[in-house]
Amino acid sequence: MDATLHQHLSAHERPVILLEGTRKLPAKAHRQLRALTAWLCAEFPRAVFRSGNAEGTDTVFGDAVAACDPARLELVIPHAGMSRKRLPSGARSVALEAMPEADLKRVVTVTRQARRDAGRLGDYYLKHRHGPSSAATSKATYLLRDTLKVTGSDALGLAPAALGIFFVNEAEPTGGGTGHTIRVCGVQDVSVATQTEWGSWTFVAGA
Numbered sequence: 001m002d003a004t005l006h007q008h009l010s011a012h013e014r015p016v017i018l019l020e021g022t023r024k025l026p027a028k029a030h031r032q033l034r035a036l037t038a039w040l041c042a043e044f045p046r047a048v049f050r051s052g053n054a055e056g057t058d059t060v061f062g063d064a065v066a067a068c069d070p071a072r073l074e075l076v077i078p079h080a081g082m083s084r085k086r087l088p089s090g091a092r093s094v095a096l097e098a099m100p101e102a103d104l105k106r107v108v109t110v111t112r113q114a115r116r117d118a119g120r121l122g123d124y125y126l127k128h129r130h131g132p133s134s135a136a137t138s139k140a141t142y143l144l145r146d147t148l149k150v151t152g153s154d155a156l157g158l159a160p161a162a163l164g165i166f167f168v169n170e171a172e173p174t175g176g177g178t179g180h181t182i183r184v185c186g187v188q189d190v191s192v193a194t195q196t197e198w199g200s201w202t203f204v205a206g207a
Contacts, residue, residue, distance in 0.1 A: 021057030
């Protein structure tokens, strides 16, 4: 495992590793996530870690990165003022709403490739994002934010993800925003590891 992971990430000068997952994170998993994050931080000192700043898995991963080096943490959020209380000091945050139209259209295209109905929501967002907020624009904002975490954006200074590490809800592993992000990783040929894979890695299993 170590050799394959090193070989994959060494192809990137500054690899971006996604660390995220379900909001319904079991308490017993916190220690594993912290052990995994500490190992990744030490083993890949040039890596940047990206998450979405949601409660649950994202928060545990983000706090663990911040304990290592907050400057290596990128949080991609829907709106600039979102969840500021959970933003670790020194971490970088980037909001979807700051994305220029050309980059946004690309994100909508990739979102549609991941799932057609999600693409329709993206189209709706393009037309109505400057209008009054609605349930549809809110849902689209989160889906597009999840796509952006994978694709990156030149205009926002976000490199594409090189690897996605997730803790999924075992009852619904392909559901919600985490499931969408994993599908986007598939569209973008980004390698993915859930707890089924990384949970058996020696340094995590022995934590």
